[in-house]
Amino acid sequence: MDEQERPLAGNLRRQRQRAGLSVVELARRAGLGRATLTQLEAGTGNPTLETLYALASELGVTLADLIAEPAHTAGPRVIRAGAGEATRGAVVEARLLHRAGHSTGTVELYAVTLWPEECQLSRPHAPGTREHLHVHSGRAVVGPADAPIELGADDYVDFPADVPHSYRAIPGEQPVRATLTIHTPTS
Known part of the structure; x- marks a missing residue:
């Protein structure tokens, strides 16, 4: 490729x-x-x-x-279901939908699926980074590793991602479909 x-x-x-x-x-x-x-x-x-x-x-x-693909500047950009660069971990599958740099930092938008397997523990990101997760379907436990929060369909959480944090779909239930936005401030 x-x-x-x-x-x-x-x-x-x-x-x-x-x-x-x-x-x-x-x-x-x-x-x-x-x-x-x-x-x-x-x-x-x-x-x-x-x-x-x-x-x-x-x-x-x-x-x-x-x-990310090189910046796209002309006209609409459509990413069809299942298309785009996807990455998969033990629990989380993420497809980058959009990335933009601003004076306040970088914003990344992902379509994510959390598979009801084991927990994914993420290392701390850059200082000041925050993650925003909006759950569309399913139930998950996400957030700072020392204080994760249970979310259901249509729930939203915003948490610091500059500390260890985790993602876990509830075992035995359907995969979680959600939108994840990551804001990394300008250093």
């Missing part, structure tokens, strides 16, 4: 070079094998959401900085 089809390879390489890190050093810092990182930069790897967040964290960038 080339960079036009999957922007992760080029974005990852550019962010690594911007940070002045070798493949070996970034892989070590993110807790990955060098071969895994080499495959991702070649566009042949299939990373988990946890892997992408580990790389983003070590590079000091957002997840969208790694997976």
